[in-house]
Amino acid sequence: MGKNVVIVGGGFAGLAASIFLARGGRTVTLFEKRRYLGGRAITHLRHGFRFNLGPHAFYRGGAGSAVLRELGIPVRGGVPNGAGIALFGKERHKFPGNLWSLLTTGLLRANEKIELAKLFLRVRRMKDPSAFAAISERKWLDDSVSNERVRQTMEALLRLATYCNEPERMSAAAALGQLRRALRGVIYVDEGWQKIVDALHSSAVAAGVNFVTSSRIVALDIDGAVRGIEFGELEPDVEDTMELRMPRPSREHPGTRLAADTVLLAVDPATARDLIGEVVWPEMRTVIASCLDVALSRQPQPKKNFALGIDQPLYYSVHSRFAQLTPKGGALIHVARYGGGEENELEALLDEMQPGWRDLTVHRRFLPSMVVSNALIPPAPAARPSPATPIRGLYLAGDWVGDVGLLSDAALASARTAARAILAAS
Numbered sequence: 001m002g003k004n005v006v007i008v009g010g011g012f013a014g015l016a017a018s019i020f021l022a023r024g025g026r027t028v029t030l031f032e033k034r035r036y037l038g039g040r041a042i043t044h045l046r047h048g049f050r051f052n053l054g055p056h057a058f059y060r061g062g063a064g065s066a067v068l069r070e071l072g073i074p075v076r077g078g079v080p081n082g083a084g085i086a087l088f089g090k091e092r093h094k095f096p097g098n099l100w101s102l103l104t105t106g107l108l109r110a111n112e113k114i115e116l117a118k119l120f121l122r123v124r125r126m127k128d129p130s131a132f133a134a135i136s137e138r139k140w141l142d143d144s145v146s147n148e149r150v151r152q153t154m155e156a157l158l159r160l161a162t163y164c165n166e167p168e169r170m171s172a173a174a175a176l177g178q179l180r181r182a183l184r185g186v187i188y189v190d191e192g193w194q195k196i197v198d199a200l201h202s203s204a205v206a207a208g209v210n211f212v213t214s215s216r217i218v219a220l221d222i223d224g225a226v227r228g229i230e231f232g233e234l235e236p237d238v239e240d241t242m243e244l245r246m247p248r249p250s251r252e253h254p255g256t257r258l259a260a261d262t263v264l265l266a267v268d269p270a271t272a273r274d275l276i277g278e279v280v281w282p283e284m285r286t287v288i289a290s291c292l293d294v295a296l297s298r299q300p301q302p303k304k305n306f307a308l309g310i311d312q313p314l315y316y317s318v319h320s321r322f323a324q325l326t327p328k329g330g331a332l333i334h335v336a337r338y339g340g341g342e343e344n345e346l347e348a349l350l351d352e353m354q355p356g357w358r359d360l361t362v363h364r365r366f367l368p369s370m371v372v373s374n375a376l377i378p379p380a381p382a383a384r385p386s387p388a389t390p391i392r393g394l395y396l397a398g399d400w401v402g403d404v405g406l407l408s409d410a411a412l413a414s415a416r417t418a419a420r421a422i423l424a425a426s
């Protein structure tokens, strides 16, 4: 194998892998179809407000945190304290996000509080959630919780940690593992996730990575082993949120060919399938959310900073309460519906939390169907492919690859594993 590596995709996974590889002595060229790097971790600056693509929280105890530490990338921001409102039908209660609010919330009766507290303790003390890999989150809930309201509360907390509203499809091990990480706290990142993207980019440039943006890879040449890539025309200058409307790469319009014997695909699974052709991994289910992102010149209700639906898959959080995301006095609010939904439902929640918000809006956008994760993790057997493929010279990374973590943790952990495998192979 040569010393040249081509990486396709400039999200977290591609960027992190590029640094490991360049520092390991490889000559790395990264192709990104958009004109900018970052993938789903980008942040848009609008009138001085920083908009992540929907609510983004970095898990302090996750594998991604360890990878960024290893790369020397700092993650600075604020840690939300778990205080907020539990939405249950028309009832409004203290959200049981910490021990004090669990004891004092009107959401649960005394016996229900004891059951939930015991459940929390059990999850915290769990030595190895992978013991529950073969069963669904729903089955674990049914087996572990007797009271209906406690079950709904626990389900809401698992939804908050995983973004997934399909407990019957989700592996209990994956969901519980993610809840344990969430209990160790999350960070709302100052200046948005773009800050991490920019730091990754700077480190990659310093390590000697070559970047080719606005360049979509349309085909891979594979004959038993990887032989090269083909890249297409310059991409039009489009908003990332138009992703779903953009055409997929096509084999009918081959582009310019470049010889390469080591290629790391850090793209989504549908693109990887198109590029590779025959693949062995099973169909993966995406995790979707609809998001209403709103910038306000002022927050009408400064104390209402977080709310979570207990019997409905709704999320509301003022991210600027804990991270630097706005000009002085402003508020950046993310409202979301797990699994997707209508904009007016999210507006109605904002009407309740921040009455008068419409008159104070500086900028807003609705993202109807964001892919939060490319791979919902079902009960065993594992569905995610491993970073090293059976095809010589071909590697994978992304939030749908490997057996470590969910979301950006999976993207970063698989990037490190893929890079190590490439370095070990040559």
Ligand SMILES: Cc1cc2nc3c(=O)[nH]c(=O)nc-3n(C[C@H](O)[C@H](O)[C@H](O)COP(=O)(O)OP(=O)(O)OC[C@H]3O[C@@H](n4cnc5c(N)ncnc54)[C@H](O)[C@@H]3O)c2cc1C
Pocket (backbone or CB within 6 Å): 008, 009, 010, 011, 012, 013, 014, 031, 032, 033, 034, 037, 038, 039, 040, 041, 053, 054, 055, 056, 057, 058, 059, 215, 216, 217, 218, 249, 266, 267, 268, 271, 289, 291, 370, 371, 372, 373, 397, 398, 399, 400, 406, 407, 408, 409, 411
């Ligand atoms: C609404 C929302 C909320 C989220 N919240 C959280 C959270 O709270 N915590 C968390 O950890 N994670 C969260 N995530 C997930 C996180 O954003 C992703 O896990 C992470 O950004 C994925 O990185 P990636 O590199 O695997 O994929 P991507 O970011 O999707 O990067 C893939 C890149 O490949 C490029 N590409 C695709 N095809 C080609 C081609 N043919 N040629 C060249 N380039 C190509 C794309 O343009 C893109 O830049 C959230 C995501 C969303 C959408």
